[in-house]
Amino acid sequence: MNSVLTPEQREKYQNPDTIRRILATAKTVAIVGLSGNPQRPSSFVASYLKHEGYQIIPVNPNETEILGEKCYPSLLQLPEAPDVVEVFRRADQCPEIARDAVQIGAKALWLQLRVVSLEAALIAEAAGMDVVMDRCLKIEHGRFNGSLHWVGMNTELISSRRGR
Numbered sequence: 284m285n286s287v288l289t290p291e292q293r294e295k296y297q298n299p300d301t302i303r304r305i306l307a308t309a310k311t312v313a314i315v316g317l318s319g320n321p322q323r324p325s326s327f328v329a330s331y332l333k334h335e336g337y338q339i340i341p342v343n344p345n346e347t348e349i350l351g352e353k354c355y356p357s358l359l360q361l362p363e364a365p366d367v368v369e370v371f372r373r374a375d376q377c378p379e380i381a382r383d384a385v386q387i388g389a390k391a392l393w394l395q396l397r398v399v400s401l402e403a404a405l406i407a408e409a410a411g412m413d414v415v416m417d418r419c420l421k422i423e424h425g426r427f428n429g430s431l432h433w434v435g436m437n438t439e440l441i442s443s444r445r446g447r
Contacts (some may be wrong), residue, residue: 288416296414297418302423304413311340312339312340313355314329317354358389368391374399378403381403385409390412398416400416
């Protein structure tokens with residue numbers, strides 16, 4: 284997949300070990316820009332994550348509830364810090380989102396496919412957060428748990444694990 288990131292930046296912000304660790308340890312995912320429209324990619328990702336056992340926390344100032352979960356207008360209004368802040372917003376909005384994620388004590392900042400903000404990454408990293416950019420959390424979860432082989436995707440992993 285093409286990316287605007289340099290090879291060095293891809294190695295840093297799309298690091299398989301970092302992604303595996305985030306996926307293995309995270310329990311809560313705040314999804315900034317989650318849409319109430321089930322046809323939107325953010326809704327599809329949130330539904331998948333919820334089905335896989337993650338607690339999703341919708342963040343969208345235009346909604347009150349999404350997928351049966353209370354929706355919050357901003358990260359700063361969450362009752363507790365999520366493990367991951369996943370961002371479905373334009374790159375120019377990411378630095379502010381990163382500052383909010385730092386302020387609430389989130390552990391990781393995850394910018395969705397085609398969302399790249401080096402400024403946001405630097406803000407999050409300065410606070411000790413993990414950062415993933417230009418990757419889909421749903422796709423990465425499926426890639427590392429072995430479920431994407433069944434739909435013909437090359438996951439770049441060799442495994443003897445069979446799907447359920």
